[in-house]
Amino acid sequence: NAGVMQNPRHLVRRRGQEARLRCSPMKGHSHVYWYRQLPEEGLKFMVYLQKENIIDESGMPKERFSAEFPKEGPSILRIQQVVRGDSAAYFCASSLSGAYSNQPQHFGDGTRLSIL
Amino acid sequence: EDKVVQSPLSLVVHEGDTVTLNCSYEVTNFRSLLWYKQEKKAPTFLFMLTSSGIEKKSGRLSSILDKKELFSILNITATQTGDSAVYLCAVEPNAGNNRKLIWGLGTSLAVNP
Numbered sequence: 001n002a003g004v005m006q007n008p009r010h011l012v013r014r015r016g017q018e019a020r021l022r023c024s025p026m027k028g029h030s031h032v033y034w035y036r037q038l039p040e041e042g043l044k045f046m047v048y049l050q051k052e053n054i055i056d057e058s059g060m061p062k063e064r065f066s067a068e069f070p071k072e073g074p075s076i077l078r079i080q081q082v083v084r085g086d087s088a089a090y091f092c093a094s095s096l097s098g099a100y101s102n103q104p105q106h107f108g109d110g111t112r113l114s115i116l
Numbered sequence: 117e118d119k120v121v122q123s124p125l126s127l128v129v130h131e132g133d134t135v136t137l138n139c140s141y142e143v144t145n146f147r148s149l150l151w152y153k154q155e156k157k158a159p160t161f162l163f164m165l166t167s168s169g170i171e172k173k174s175g176r177l178s179s180i181l182d183k184k185e186l187f188s189i190l191n192i193t194a195t196q197t198g199d200s201a202v203y204l205c206a207v208e209p210n211a212g213n214n215r216k217l218i219w220g221l222g223t224s225l226a227v228n229p
Contacts, residue, residue: 045216107158
């Protein structure tokens, strides 16, 4: 499967624990995007990364949330000290190239995060 | 504030019907508009539109953009039960190196046999 791969598909955490969500982009894609979808709300942009660089994190909460896309390995979205309000579906997307291109973003199946 | 509004929010039709889904937008600078289909899992890319008046077509689906009136429509002809899904519209503002998408809430389409 050459699509965007996210894992785990479902993640359950207790309040105060850490959540790590992983995303492997499509083969050949070096641009990764994270979105959050809350119940009854649309997708909201969180962060845009290239290899080893954060390009835009304007949608990320200032505290507890961080993202990385290392030179080797998947992109990681990390949520520390999770709270009930973090329960959502987190989608990762990737594209072949960045701005000023007509390459669409392709999405993974998402990680459903539930906070007990 | 940049925003995308889709209508209707939900729609129920019978197989064989033709449907038109609407997407209007307000963005400071426009780069592209995209349509996706979401069936419980990943949003699946359908179309990317950047120029007014040029119809994009894929099988029974087609879409067109009007940059003057700031809207797009997605048409589905001869609908099938497999077309049942949420159809999402997103706009990519032209903001330098940024590539974030602004999303509508989607139109939930149910096609009954």
